[in-house]
Structures are given as structure tokens and as C-alpha cells.
Amino acid sequence: MTTRGTIFLEEAEILEHRAWPAEQYIVRVSAPEAALRSEPGSFAHIQCDPAVPLRRPLSIMRAERSSGWLEFLYKPVGAGLAKLARRTPGERLSVLAPIGRGFEPDPDRPRILAIGGGVGIPPIVFLAQELRARTEFELIVLMGSEVPFPFDLVTSAHEVGGSPASASHAIELLEQWGIPSRLASCAELAGCFGGFVTELADTWLRASSPQALARTQILACGPEPMLRAAAALAYAYDLPCQVAVEEYMACGVGGCAGCTLTVHGTNGAAMKRVCVDGPVFDARSIYTNPSAGDA
Incomplete structure (x- = not known):
């Protein structure tokens, strides 16, 4: 059975924060515990600003284990990420990571x-x-x-x-x-x-x-x-x-079940939580007939 593993809560210092065209931002933060254990497809739940209590999920774009940093790409859609876009290097963010099951490449299909x-x-x-x-x-x-x-x-x-x-x-x-x-x-x-x-x-x-x-x-x-x-x-x-x-998420750690979707398996359909059962799934378990629009 797939298990969630350890999630770390870190007060992460912003190391770099760069704006790109079309209101896109890349932020790099110091989070050594999460950097050691992150994998492609996992994400972090970030408190964008002390004035915004609800965290926002952001996919991890890069993790440097030796230097202990994580990097995220985002667009400031909504009040929380808009406040994150105004944060500057030296400030700290509360980061909960890594969360979720990532990609598992099949070595038989190299x-x-x-x-x-x-x-x-x-x-x-x-x-x-x-x-x-x-x-x-x-x-x-x-x-x-x-x-x-x-x-x-x-x-x-x-x-x-x-x-x-x-x-x-x-x-x-x-x-x-x-x-x-x-x-x-x-x-x-x-x-x-x-x-x-x-x-x-x-x-x-x-x-x-x-x-x-x-x-x-x-x-x-x-x-x-x-x-x-x-x-x-x-x-x-x-x-x-x-x-x-x-998927939209509230808690990000499987407690609220607000990010469920239908997944089809050998025992029929079941509701799975994107945050901890995913966010990576076998495509055939979600899209039973993608050309016809059935999911």
C-alpha cells in the first residue's frame, strides 16, 4: 500500500524571487528537510502571507538537496498568490512539504x-x-x-x-x-x-x-x-x-477530502484524494474514454 511519508513544516527564507512576462513568478526558498525528500509531482502547501490564513498548493519545480532549497513557478491568481508576489528575499514563508505521490517512471519503458x-x-x-x-x-x-x-x-x-x-x-x-x-x-x-x-x-x-x-x-x-x-x-x-x-485544495494533507476525484480500479470506482493519493494517477484510471469525454 502506498503511504504518504513524512511532511515537514519549515519556516523557509525567500532566497530569490523573480518576475517574468505575463505575470509569472519563480520563487526559491530555503527548506532543507523538504528538499531532501521531494520528488517530481509532489507539491508544497505555502502560507503566502501572514494576513492570509489559508495555504496555497504549489507544485515543486526544482529541489536542490545539497543546498537545501525548493523552487516554485506560479501566477498570482487570487488574493493569496497576489500577496506572495509582493514578498521579497530575506522574508520567511511557512512551507508544508513535500506532499503527494509523484511520478513513478516504469524502467521497462525507458x-x-x-x-x-x-x-x-x-x-x-x-x-x-x-x-x-x-x-x-x-x-x-x-x-x-x-x-x-x-x-x-x-x-x-x-x-x-x-x-x-x-x-x-x-x-x-x-x-x-x-x-x-x-x-x-x-x-x-x-x-x-x-x-x-x-x-x-x-x-x-x-x-x-x-x-x-x-x-x-x-x-x-x-x-x-x-x-x-x-x-x-x-x-x-x-x-x-x-x-x-x-484540483482545488483546502487542507492539502488529506483531512478535509475536498479534492476528491473518481478513480477506476480493479474493484470498481472509488473516490481518491488528489493531495495524498495523487496528484499523480494512471491516466486510464481517470479517463476511461478520453476521446468520448467520459472521465
Whole structure:
């Protein structure tokens, strides 16, 4: 049985706080206990400001174990995150982390297609950070956004099968890590594939041989329509797929059961809590027929 593990409450000092275009922010905090134990797909429950009692869940984008810091990407939607956006280095935040069950890549499927969209980008960056030194896996990262990406971008030196020549840009950090990646957007962003990130994923899968597909799995995080589209790709190409879902949360630690969703298993349907039973689930357990719209 999967268990939750230890969650740490830390008074985390803000080390860096950077604003990016389209009201996007990346904040780095010192949280050594959580940094040691975080995994891609896990999240933190953060008190944004002393004047805002309810915490906000934020996916962990990077964790540096040796230096003891966590990094988060967010948009200031709502009063709590708007106050967080005004916090400055040197101030402290109450951080409850790490929470949730993360991605569990299958070593029998070493070719990983990782798809991140919008606010679902952070767990995929964390996944890339964790897998970059694991030579048993071959990782391809595709990111989608309808606003400018909150990262430094470069022309990629890595080939990604099926992507058009116009899709030339990649996140500089992933390039430094030696991970092939491409970007997609419907907003006509320079260097990006013109369309949804799952459409870009489809071009990559169509360019893959049957032998390569037999070694492939999909790991995805993003808004619900993107996850449904990723699940539909998994069905179409007969691939295993894990998805990290988003849900409104109150307590964040499984007590209030306010973030439940229906999960289908061998014993039928059951209500599961996204915060502690997830947020990563097998796509087939959530989307029984994604093309038809059944969930």
C-alpha cells in the first residue's frame, strides 16, 4: 500500500524571487528537510502571507538537496498568490512539504515522453532534473504555453523527431542538462510549434517506429483538457501514461477530502484524494474514454 511519508513544516527564507512576462513568478526558498525528500509531482502547501490564513498548493519545480532549497513557478491568481508576489528575499514563508505521490517512471519503458502545459510545467522540469543523470531513461520534454515561457530560451542543438524546423527553441536549462525538448503555443510565439503541445506530441509519436513505441511511456502535467488529450494519445498508441492532476485544495494533507476525484480500479470506482493519493494517477484510471469525454 502506498503511504504518504513524512511532511515537514519549515519556516523557509525567500532566497530569490523573480518576475517574468505575463505575470509569472519563480520563487526559491530555503527548506532543507523538504528538499531532501521531494520528488517530481509532489507539491508544497505555502502560507503566502501572514494576513492570509489559508495555504496555497504549489507544485515543486526544482529541489536542490545539497543546498537545501525548493523552487516554485506560479501566477498570482487570487488574493493569496497576489500577496506572495509582493514578498521579497530575506522574508520567511511557512512551507508544508513535500506532499503527494509523484511520478513513478516504469524502467521497462525507458523512452519517456514528458508533456507539460501552463502551470503543469513545474513538475516536468523537476522530472527532467531528476532523470538527467539516470542513463537507463531516454527523456524527451515537450512544453506548451499560451503566454511567453518564464525561462531563458535558446535554439536547441538536439533533434526531436517529427518536429517542424520552425519549432527550434528550447528552455536553456534543459539544453544545459542535455535533454532534448521543444515548445508549443497557439499564441504565435517565436521558435514554437504552432498548436497544442499534445499535437506536437502526436507528431513525435507518429515519427517513432513500432519498436520505439514499445519502449515508450507518457508522463504529463497540465490543465484538464491537456491531460485528457495526453490520455487520448496514450490510448491511440497503446502506451502507459501517468498524469499529475490539478484540483482545488483546502487542507492539502488529506483531512478535509475536498479534492476528491473518481478513480477506476480493479474493484470498481472509488473516490481518491488528489493531495495524498495523487496528484499523480494512471491516466486510464481517470479517463476511461478520453476521446468520448467520459472521465
